[in-house]
Amino acid sequence: MMKKKLLALACAVGLILSLMVVPSSASNSLFFLSLNDTLAPQSAQTTPIQHSGWVYVPVTAFNNRVTGINFGVYYGFTDNNESLIFYNLSGKTMTFDLINGTATATGGDPPVPGRVVWQNGVYYVPAYAICRYFGLTYSFYTTDYGPLLRIKDGSAVLSDSLFISSAASMMRGRYNSYYGQNGNTNNNNTNTPPTPTTPTTPVTPPQVEEPNVVEENAPKFSLYLGLRAAQGTDITAALNALANVNASAVVFFPADTLAASGDQIRQAAGRGHKVGLIPAGETAEERLRSVREGQALLTRILRQETWFVLAGDKELADAGYLCWSPGLTTKSGGTSTQIYESIVDYGEGQKGGRVLLDTRTSGPILAGVLNQLAQDGDTFLVPRETKY
Numbered sequence: 001m002m003k004k005k006l007l008a009l010a011c012a013v014g015l016i017l018s019l020m021v022v023p024s025s026a027s028n029s030l031f032f033l034s035l036n037d038t039l040a041p042q043s044a045q046t047t048p049i050q051h052s053g054w055v056y057v058p059v060t061a062f063n064n065r066v067t068g069i070n071f072g073v074y075y076g077f078t079d080n081n082e083s084l085i086f087y088n089l090s091g092k093t094m095t096f097d098l099i100n101g102t103a104t105a106t107g108g109d110p111p112v113p114g115r116v117v118w119q120n121g122v123y124y125v126p127a128y129a130i131c132r133y134f135g136l137t138y139s140f141y142t143t144d145y146g147p148l149l150r151i152k153d154g155s156a157v158l159s160d161s162l163f164i165s166s167a168a169s170m171m172r173g174r175y176n177s178y179y180g181q182n183g184n185t186n187n188n189n190t191n192t193p194p195t196p197t198t199p200t201t202p203v204t205p206p207q208v209e210e211p212n213v214v215e216e217n218a219p220k221f222s223l224y225l226g227l228r229a230a231q232g233t234d235i236t237a238a239l240n241a242l243a244n245v246n247a248s249a250v251v252f253f254p255a256d257t258l259a260a261s262g263d264q265i266r267q268a269a270g271r272g273h274k275v276g277l278i279p280a281g282e283t284a285e286e287r288l289r290s291v292r293e294g295q296a297l298l299t300r301i302l303r304q305e306t307w308f309v310l311a312g313d314k315e316l317a318d319a320g321y322l323c324w325s326p327g328l329t330t331k332s333g334g335t336s337t338q339i340y341e342s343i344v345d346y347g348e349g350q351k352g353g354r355v356l357l358d359t360r361t362s363g364p365i366l367a368g369v370l371n372q373l374a375q376d377g378d379t380f381l382v383p384r385e386t387k388y
Contacts, residue, residue, distance in 0.1 A: 030171075032174075035061070035067055037270065038068070038271070056124035071151070072088050073086060073136070094106075096111075102114050111126065113129065131151055158243055167270060169248075230360045235359050236267065245370045250276045251274070252275075255278060277306065284313060309324065
């Protein structure tokens with residue numbers, strides 16, 4: 001009987017290994033981490049690594065104060081720093097012995113792998129073992145820009161394929177920045193490993209092309225969308241409304257309140273949107289200074305620059321900023337019918353243009369308006385630095 005149990009355990013371990021071993025090429029490229037609908041920054045606190053064929057993540061990837069995402073999984077070290085303990089509020093506990101390199105889990109099989117990796121001052125833990133034990137979804141994909149690990153719970157809105165599509169521009173920017181600095185543009189990750197949580201093979205979606213609006217059966221009009229992130233409001237509902245119709249926008253944040261908006265900025269960028277600034281101040285000099293200071297802070301938050309500003313100031317344009325001036329600003333307190341009709345009137349009259357939405361408008365209203373426009377055959381263009 002004992003031999004049968006050992007044989008069964010060996011077979012199970014072998015099966016898991018066959019599913020979870022990562023191609024060696026993954027260790028030679030950028031490695032992306034997605035937490036629900038957010039693409040985590042490329043930092044020591046959130047960037048995965050590959051070790052002995054397994055995917056590991058920094059222990060801080062499960063720290064909601066670092067990531068802004070709370071999976072209901074917590075961790076702590078024992079007083080003597082000999083053990084690392086993961087737990088949830090339902091009583092599940094996983095303990096990693098940092099001295100002996102082993103692990104145990106209450107009410108479950110020993111985690112595989114069970115070793116914590118210490119590298120460059122960071123503790124890395126086996127992602128699949130933790131996700132499986134605590135009921136999180138683990139998905140691994142090879143994209144055009146490097147491997148992507150996605151960890152999510154039931155609150156994630158985007159499907160994996162839609163998330164990869166929406167985050168493609170941000171991954172592309174990081175890829176170009178990384179390989180430009182390292183003098184290497186080769187990334188030959190072509191083998192997509194199977195994902196243990198889904199029976200289908202992930203497919204890297206193609207880059208989104210702007211629609212051709214000059215054909216005979218073209219939509220009535222096409223729009224570039226902006227979203228004003230009003231101070232004190234949550235942008236999640238508005239971003240969900242945009243995601244429902246696969247629309248991209250420039251999300252504008254007040255330049256003088258960026259320090260308090262880091263999580264929302266990362267969420268907007270992680271879901272594939274451009275991020276812009278709303279100048280503060282009365283004089284041209286004050287507005288320009290606020291944008292420059294905001295741009296510096298935004299660079300620290302996202303590790304990339306933005307040049308979009310919600311303004312039409314000549315001084316800002318002369319300084320090289322991309323002034324995004326809406327042709328229509330929707331009323332934040334308007335009904336869905338009022339907002340929809342105002343956009344249709346503007347779009348049909350101008351054959352397209354720029355429309356600024358507001359996070360003070362409720363998510364259901366925004367979703368209803370955008371869904372109706374999409375059903376009408378109107379299209380939403382992807383904003384780029386060269387065309388917006």
